[in-house]
Amino acid sequence: MNFLYNLLIISASAILKVLALMNPKLSLFVNGRKETISLINESISEEDKVIWIHAASLGEYEQGLPVIEQLKIHHPTHKIVLTFFSPSGYEVKKNSKIADVICYLPMDTKSKVNSFLTATHPDKAIFIKYEIWPNYLNALKKADTPTFLISALFKENQIYFKWYGGFMHSALNNFSHFFVQNEKSKSLLNSVGYTNVTIAGDTRFDRVSEIVERDNELDFMKRFKKDQFCFVAGSTWTEDEKIIIDYINNNIHPIKFVIAPHTIKEHHIQEIIQSINKKVVRYTDLEHSSLEDCEVLIIDTIGLLTKIYSYADIAYVGGGFVTGLHNTLEPAVFGIPVIIGPQYDGFAEAEELVQLGGVISIKNNIDFQELVDKYFDSEDYSSKIGRINTDYINEKAGATKRIISELNAILTLNN
Structure with missing residues (x-):
């Protein structure tokens, strides 16, 4: 199986190089990896102590960020190397100052693993959530490098728990310790012989809790909202937008x-604007528009949504009709009701908040209209629902502190 895995990785690397000639995103994926070793050599010397942290993409990075920040405090003499697997993570964060080196993770071939680990020579390695790369993990184990998986989430349908998943199951043996999100993940690991497991929770709750504490003020939002009721829809897809725009066009409130x-x-921004019969302004046209007189604001840029949520009286999170639900915690942390589409299975926080009543799932535009009208008509009801979300997040926070405390204890014990 080890031979087949290595053959598959080598073959995939070759195929990706060909496809990258025709696909801009794959081109970033392939060409970005050519710079990895040079980026490391520019900042890491043989004498440096290094902590290596790996995130698949932007979502995993957000989960790991609170831990990275605490590691920098607890290990100030170490340099941090942060790697990404996908362009959607690296291209957004490559200029961040959170780490001494930010780069792509080379493919999991033995030669590239050797080159990467020789350049970084980490004395600690941390993988976030789902990232299991057998050759990297085997090499770290052979080098006697303490290696941890944080914010891990395991499910019974994963290959590690199947009769045919022996190769991937054995890769888990290379981790020094698992920090999992819930009891179910711990039980699954226990069932296949792993007892080096701590239920630490999900670091995303710490991340979103920090959002409330920062400065979320946006001048354009203050001018747009004034003292009126504000509805914010984030990360919407066409299926979401049809329902929302139908409500906007018929709204009398x-x-x-x-x-x-x-x-x-x-082209998509234009489609949205043309389908709305109220006065609309887009963010990139604010300088040329009378913002105060507009009823609908289209955010046609990235990086503002979390702050915009702080001005919402209710929020809608997109993706629940077609592609996969986006982040419900970012609006929920502001203590407001959150609306989503019907497809949220597999999103643990959404499932739990729907059950608690802080997040409401709708199936169509009739459900949506009735719900928004109800929130608009009753501030008390809206506040009651919002408090469910705040309490839920407050109860779930603290994973970072538990991970850092246990991590330091393990490392001290092993020294």
């Missing part, structure tokens, strides 16, 4: 609407 689409390509 004094409500300010903000739509931040997942896709901000020009």
Whole structure:
């Protein structure tokens, strides 16, 4: 199986190089990896102590960020190397100052693993959530490098727990310790012989809790909202937008609407604007528009949504009708009701918040209209629902502190 895995990785690398000639995203994926070793050599010397942290993409990075920040405090003499697997993570964060080196993770071939680990020579390695790369893990084990998986989430349908998953199951043996999100993950690992497991929770709750504490003020949002009821829809797809726009066009209440689409390509922004019969302004045209008189604001840029949520009286999170639900915690942390589409299975926090009543799932535009009208008509009801979300997040916070405390204890014990 080890031979087949290595053959598959080598073959995939070769195929990706060909496909990259025709696909811009794959081109970033392939060509970005050519710079990895030179980026490391520019900042890491043989004498440096190094902590290596790996995130698949942007979501995993957000989960790991609170831990990275604490590691920098607890290990100030170490340098941090942060790697990404996908362009959607690396291209967004490559200029961040959170780490001494930010680069792509080379493919999991034995030669590239050797080159990467020789350049970084980490004395600690941390993988986030799902990242299991057998050759990297085997090499770290052979080098006697303490290696940890944080914010891990395991499910019974994963290959590690199947009769045919022996190769991937054995890769887990290379981790020094698992920090899992829930009891189910711990039980699954226990069932296949792993007892080096701590239920630490999900670091995303610490991340979103920090959002509330920062400065979320946006001058354009203050001018747009004024003292009116504000509805914010984030990361929406076409299926979400049809329902929202139908409500906007027929709405008679004094409500300010903000739509931040997942896709901000020009043709899609124009489709949204043309389908709305109220006065609309787009973020990139604010200098040329009278913002105060507009009823609908279209956010046609990235990086503002979390702050915009702080101005919302209710929020809608997109993706629940077609592609996969986006982040419900970012609006929920502000203590407001959150609306989503019907497909949220597999998103643990959404499942739990739907059950608690802080997040409401709708199936169609009739459900949506009734719900928004109800929130608009009753501030007390809206506040009650919002408090469910705040309490839930407050109860779940603390994973970072538990991970850092246990991590330091393990490392001290092994020294």
